[in-house]
Amino acid sequence: MSPAREPAAAAEAPAEADAHAEAGPRAGTAEADRPAVAFSAYDSETCSIARTLAVIGDRWTLLVLRDVANGIRRFDELTDHLGVARNVLTRRLAKLTEAGLVSRSAYRVEGARERQEYRLTPAGRELVPILLAFMGWGDRHLAGPDGPPSVATHHDCGAPVRVTVGCDAGHDLGDRPRVSLRPGPGSRRR
Numbered sequence: 001m002s003p004a005r006e007p008a009a010a011a012e013a014p015a016e017a018d019a020h021a022e023a024g025p026r027a028g029t030a031e032a033d034r035p036a037v038a039f040s041a042y043d044s045e046t047c048s049i050a051r052t053l054a055v056i057g058d059r060w061t062l063l064v065l066r067d068v069a070n071g072i073r074r075f076d077e078l079t080d081h082l083g084v085a086r087n088v089l090t091r092r093l094a095k096l097t098e099a100g101l102v103s104r105s106a107y108r109v110e111g112a113r114e115r116q117e118y119r120l121t122p123a124g125r126e127l128v129p130i131l132l133a134f135m136g137w138g139d140r141h142l143a144g145p146d147g148p149p150s151v152a153t154h155h156d157c158g159a160p161v162r163v164t165v166g167c168d169a170g171h172d173l174g175d176r177p178r179v180s181l182r183p184g185p186g187s188r189r190r
Helices: 003-023 048-056 059-069 075-082 086-098 128-141
Strands: 102-107 115-120
Touching: 048 059, 048 086, 059 075, 059 086, 059 115, 059 128, 075 086, 075 115, 086 102, 086 115
Parallel strands: none
Antiparallel strands: 102 115
16 A cells, blocks of 8 residues: 555544444444445455455465464575575565564574574464464365375364454354454545
8 A cells, every 4th residue: 555545544534433433333233233335335455454465465475474483484494395486585584574574583503604584573473373274274175185284283282273253252153254344443435
């Protein structure tokens, strides 16, 4: 998103947020389940999914995040494990570093020059459930006849890990979550 568009979104946000707060339906009512304006009436570029995909939305970036999350942190190890061209990996790591999802720290093996290793930042660690959701979907829909190639387990107890969707009131939304999207303070009409 260009900086020129940011002020427009910021200027519209308070008015929309106030209108929804004052006149909006109460959560949990039938009226609240129906959006006042169709989702398609809002600018899709301000969508948090679109903005996230602009940072992490390609195959190599997600695989770099997966490997760093699983302890493969050095450039040469990432290149070898992923089979990615060095220039592609360099660009992805620079983008992830600039976005604040990974941090670089220097290390030196005795007798060698200083190099960099990469670790997830707190913002990068917030993406682990998304990576696990991708993995779970792939395991359910794309695994070969022998089953999934790896199984994520809870480090402390060894039980398999699953990603669930829940609301702030503590409800597990199950396998077919019913979710409504409403304009937030950062929404902008098309």
